[in-house]
Amino acid sequence: MTSRGRTRRSRTDRSDMxxxxxxxxxxxxVLLSDAGTARCRWIVSRRRFGQFVICGERVRPGSSYCDDHHTRVWRPTHDGRRKAT
Structure with missing residues (x-):
């Protein structure tokens, strides 16, 4: 037992697996931490603090988002140039 009253498990103890x-x-x-660079990072919801659920679809070349979410992030402005929202 540790000083806080908890039992210490060894790193090789896999009894709960x-x-x-x-x-x-x-x-x-798909969780944000599992996205890598080939998955869309659009946040769909939050499970708990620091753990986000993302879209997870394949990204558009040169973007961090899939085709649907890329067009939502990068939309044309009134003068025709693209601007981030």
Missing amino acids: PKDFSHTEVDDQ
């Missing part, structure tokens, strides 16, 4: 690693739940939501 599932036994069957071949079965995973299908989750259509």
